[in-house]
Amino acid sequence: MARINTMIAECYESKLDVQNADANCLGQMMAFVTAQADTRKKQLQLNKIPIMVVTSDRRPPVLDKIANNFRLGGWTAYNQFPVPESLRLCVSRRTITIARDIVKFIHSAHHGEHGLVFCQRRKIGDMILTQLGNSARYVHTDSNREDTEKALLEWHSGKIKVLILTNELGLSTIYKAETRFLIHGEPPEDLETYYHHACLAGGDGKPADAILYYSCSDLKDHSSGRIATARHRQHVLQSYCRNKSHCRRVGLLQAVGKLEAYTKKCNLCDACDQGYKFVERDLTKEARKAAELIRELDSKDKTLRYCQEVFAGKCTAQVRKNGVHESVHFGAGSHLPFDCIEQLFEELYLMDIWKHFQDVDDWDNLIVKPGSAVLRTQDKSFRLTMKVRDNPQLSRRGTPPSTLPLYRDDSDSAESSFTEEGALLDKEAAGDGKDCPMEVFSAMKALRLQLQIELGLAGPEEVLDDQTLQYLSVARPLDFREFKRIVKECSSLSMPEKQDKYAEEKWNRFGQRFLNVCIVARPPSHASE
The missing domain is CATH 3.40.50.300 (P-loop containing nucleotide triphosphate hydrolases)
Incomplete structure (x- = not known):
């Protein structure tokens, strides 16, 4: 634009008649129309006035309209601004x-x-x-x-x-x-x-x-x-x-x-x-189950986050209170990374499988209701393919074992069978290298106890809670980004900036120790990935 302004200034200095208006200035559109009329009048009088129109909209219909308004017989469009590479x-x-x-x-x-x-x-x-x-x-x-x-x-x-x-x-x-x-x-x-x-x-x-x-x-x-x-x-x-x-x-x-x-x-x-690497995945089956879950929860006025957690198999206190953990749809998407579940529900919203009634900015707390197309998923011809982040651990192993549902907590006495603890070194804790989330979970709990003793912490939750350890034992991250994402996802904090700070703190204090367990515990067939 600086070059255009310089050109206009040179035209004025040379006493050339120049009409300058921004064709996309909505607030001054009448001024632009007036400029068009004045310029056209002078053009008819002199028939030799060069015309330059500055517009921020380069779409062909807009350019054609401008050319027609000025009755330009021949014209050339110049792109002034590229998107800066920086x-x-x-x-x-x-x-x-x-x-x-x-x-x-x-x-x-x-x-x-x-x-x-x-x-x-x-x-x-x-x-x-x-x-x-x-x-x-x-x-x-x-x-x-x-x-x-x-x-x-x-x-x-x-x-x-x-x-x-x-x-x-x-x-x-x-x-x-x-x-x-x-x-x-x-x-x-x-x-x-x-x-x-x-x-x-x-x-x-x-x-x-x-x-x-x-x-x-x-x-x-x-x-x-x-x-x-x-x-x-x-x-x-x-x-x-x-x-x-x-x-x-x-x-x-x-x-x-x-x-x-x-x-x-x-x-x-x-x-x-x-x-990240992204792959095409057929999520038709998951979409149908998600739609069925939405219909099941219709009368309960549940939020989007609640529906996503039920679909992921998060056995939270609220889920247990409502008895939804006994639903056939509980954990139907537990084999998917949680960001993939969020992406799936977003896609279903755009397809009008579900709708909402509140402020759209409070996305996670929207009350989910069946949309006009909720029955579309039951059609035999329905297909949904999405490009999602690749998760080689989960995609190769399939659904995690039912003995260790994703996000299941340890408050139930029936689950005390995998709460074995011991003060073992990192390598010894994961030295067996077996491809079993339950054993990796136990190894992580052993490491957590060791860290608690070493640092003199009051309780195990000051390291990482059971929910986070279980997610880590299934996903088995290989770098600090994945580790922090999982910790952030499992945190109980509501504000994004607090979640980021919490995940960063956990990584700085304990991250590498738990990451070592994940790396050593990976089976030989995945070690090179």
């Missing part, structure tokens, strides 16, 4: 703490740096502004022209660091090369729009972040009468947000027709950074 693209699930999450990210990763926050909901924008204080300005639908111009002046002069937007100003008016972060509180209309927004950050070539927060409700097509092109754009946006296996930069460039970038992974985005 831009790190990330997508995250939106929660009820979205405002606090955004402010925390800004303070921790980009304190004192310039950034843009797109937020359509006024309440969330006000909360962000309150927490950021004088370093931010908020331009929303009720902002008058004077306040908007003042905020833009302070933004470009560097007086403020963060500009919060609800209504979309012209992208040329907010572009700043040194913008270090770009945050969307919810997905834009389509991925084409997000592509243009992404070009606003990291224009100087230095590292920058673009984070998109979403809820599944944002991605669900609530209108059955939408035309095919609108449904296609919705599907493309949905695929981008829910993708975990492919480079986000590649996916974004594919969506806007950048064919030359199809195979150039960025190795920066959250999908590239996690390093």
